[in-house]
Structures are given as structure tokens and as C-alpha cells.
Amino acid sequence: MELSKLASRSRHCGLVAHRRSSTPADCRSHITSLSLTDTTKPRSLMSTLRHDVSSKEGRVRFGRGVEVQRLVKCESLQEGQVGSVEEKTAFAGRLENGAEDSRQSGGHDDGLARAKLAVFVSGGGSNFRAIHAGCKENAIFGDVAYVVSDKPGCKGCEYAIENNIPVLAYPKGKHAPEGISPTELVEQLRGAGVEYILLAGYLRLLPSELVHAYPRAILNIHPALLPSFGGKGYFGMKVHEAVIRSGARFTGATVHFVDEKYDTGPILAQRVVPVRADDTPAELASRVLKEEHQLYSFAVSALCEDRIFWREDGVPIIRKSWDEAEYV
Numbered sequence: 001m002e003l004s005k006l007a008s009r010s011r012h013c014g015l016v017a018h019r020r021s022s023t024p025a026d027c028r029s030h031i032t033s034l035s036l037t038d039t040t041k042p043r044s045l046m047s048t049l050r051h052d053v054s055s056k057e058g059r060v061r062f063g064r065g066v067e068v069q070r071l072v073k074c075e076s077l078q079e080g081q082v083g084s085v086e087e088k089t090a091f092a093g094r095l096e097n098g099a100e101d102s103r104q105s106g107g108h109d110d111g112l113a114r115a116k117l118a119v120f121v122s123g124g125g126s127n128f129r130a131i132h133a134g135c136k137e138n139a140i141f142g143d144v145a146y147v148v149s150d151k152p153g154c155k156g157c158e159y160a161i162e163n164n165i166p167v168l169a170y171p172k173g174k175h176a177p178e179g180i181s182p183t184e185l186v187e188q189l190r191g192a193g194v195e196y197i198l199l200a201g202y203l204r205l206l207p208s209e210l211v212h213a214y215p216r217a218i219l220n221i222h223p224a225l226l227p228s229f230g231g232k233g234y235f236g237m238k239v240h241e242a243v244i245r246s247g248a249r250f251t252g253a254t255v256h257f258v259d260e261k262y263d264t265g266p267i268l269a270q271r272v273v274p275v276r277a278d279d280t281p282a283e284l285a286s287r288v289l290k291e292e293h294q295l296y297s298f299a300v301s302a303l304c305e306d307r308i309f310w311r312e313d314g315v316p317i318i319r320k321s322w323d324e325a326e327y328v
């Protein structure tokens, strides 16, 4: 799709090219537009771009749908040197057939579609309920399309059913004899157009098929400051018991992207919670849980609005707005 056509359809087509002080002030920039086919995958497009924009200069980000990234070259620079660029990008894939009326896009005036979410739970589901409330109040530009659980009788699943959200049982087990296979799980979620997966107190290891099917699109909330107090065996009250036993003066909550192992994926956001000398695990858990609800909603809101960019070293960072990074 030609850039000009896309520009007319998306509000995100404003180009923001920041010149570094080292770049000659007389730098004139011209835009090299990229023609784009609908089948272009953001990743291949970005890797194509990346070799054009030297890694120290370019910051690329992955959003939903197909991204159009414009390469700004400063002609007055030395041959081969590229001025630093930080560009807004446009997302062809999420535009709703040129939706003009912002109401069609759930209150956002840029014609983008709300993200479809799947939330994985195993217990009470308070983080899930906080996310769901955020979606209903439009604090999160998304909708919970599915709940997945290894314990379909848990309170989180009861809440889903009360709110007409379909529940999938995964994996098959004593609490879920009707559980589906990893392949069926991927097919169901992909088939329903789910774009992001949110683990919220889910206590099983996600299968690698799912992790690979959703690169940079699965988040987890952990009730401690990773990488401390994480990994196999660290879940629920066990985490807070370990924190208190260790004598740590601070704990907190972590939102991270999910990889194939427990709690080792890239950290996206954290909040600190002081530990009190006389804390019981339950008292500490309660204070941390309050922070989790706020932090997770904040992070999921950024995810659904494509306000996460990835630093060259692989650290994801939330943008408070298009022009301002917020390292939380």
C-alpha cells in the first residue's frame, strides 16, 4: 500500500524525525517511502529497514498489524551515515476499513481497532477482573475475547462466564478433563483473532507452540521484583513467604514478556512495595496485589495502544506518549 494512501487513512502518519545534536543543523531530510503489500510481515519489513538504519541510530518498534516505517535520510550527512530517526509509524493492519467515525474504533479517533485479548487464570482472577474493568471503562483499548484456565471451576472462570466471556480449558488434567491440546489452543486463539495473551495468576508453563505463535505478545504479572523470587516453585503465597524469609526490605510487582521458561522473559514494568518487619505473607500479598492491578492495567493499556518500543538491547520500554518514553 502506497504511503500516501495510508497517510490519508491513519492519524498515526505524522512523521517525527528528531535530529541529534551531532547531526548537521542544515540537515534536510527526505522521506523514502516504502511500498507495502498487505502480506508484508512487520518483522521482515523491520529487518529490511534495520540494515538501512544503523543500529545505533534507529529504534524500531513492533506493533499490531502491518507497520509502515519511513526511513529519513539526511542528505547533508557523510555518505552512509544516517541521522537518528524516531518516527511515528502507521499501522495498516489495524485500520478498520478507513473508519472515519471514531466511535467505530471504541473512542480512539485514529480508526484503529481494539485489541482482542485472551487472559489465562488459575485462581481468584482479581488481575483478570481489573483488566476486564479497564477494558469496559476504555482505560484499556482492548476486549477480553477468551479466558483460558487449567482449573475451569476457579473463581476467575466463574467471573468470565457471568460476563459472557468464553472459557477454554488448557491443559487437559484432573481439574480439566476436557482440556485441549497446545495445537488446538493456538488454532482457537489465532482463529478468533486474539492478538495479545495476558497471564494473570496462571500456574502452568505455557507450551512453546503458543510462545512461538505470539512473539512479543504475551505478558505475565509476577508478585515480586524479578529476577529475584521467580522461577519454578515461586507462585502465589510462596513468593511472599520467600521474600519475608529472606529479610528483603523491598518487594513489588513485575510485568514481563513471556518466553519459554518461567519468569525469564524481558521485564516491561515494575512497582516497588516496602516490606514491613511484622508483615505476614497475607498482609504483604495484599499490598502487592493492589500494585499489581494498577501496574498490569497500565502495561496492558500501553500494549493495546502500541506504545511499547524495544531498545536495541532487547529491553521493552513503555512510551507515555508518542514522543516521550517512560521507564517504569
Ligand SMILES: Nc1nc2c(c(=O)[nH]1)N[C@@H](CN(C=O)c1ccc(C(=O)N[C@@H](CCC(=O)O)C(=O)O)cc1)CN2
Residues within 6 Å of the ligand: 199, 202, 203, 204, 205, 206, 207, 211, 220, 221, 222, 223, 231, 232, 233, 234, 235, 258, 259, 260, 261, 262, 263, 264, 265
Ligand atoms: N512459558 C511460560 N509460562 C508461564 C510463565 C512464564 O514466564 N513462561 N509464567 C507463569 C506464571 N508464574 C510466575 O509468574 C509461575 C507460575 C507457576 C509456577 C510453578 O512453579 N508452577 C508449578 C505448578 C503449580 C500448580 O499447578 O499448582 C510447577 O510448574 O511445578 C512458577 C511460576 C505462568 N506460565
Ligand SMILES: NCC(=O)N[C@@H]1O[C@H](COP(=O)([O-])[O-])[C@@H](O)[C@H]1O
Residues within 6 Å of the ligand: 121, 122, 123, 124, 125, 126, 127, 128, 156, 200, 201, 202, 221, 222, 223, 234, 235, 236, 239, 289, 292
Ligand atoms: N508466579 C505467578 C504468580 O504467583 N502469580 C500471582 O498469583 C496471584 C493471582 O491472583 P489473582 O488470581 O487474584 O489475579 C497474583 O498475585 C499474581 O501475581
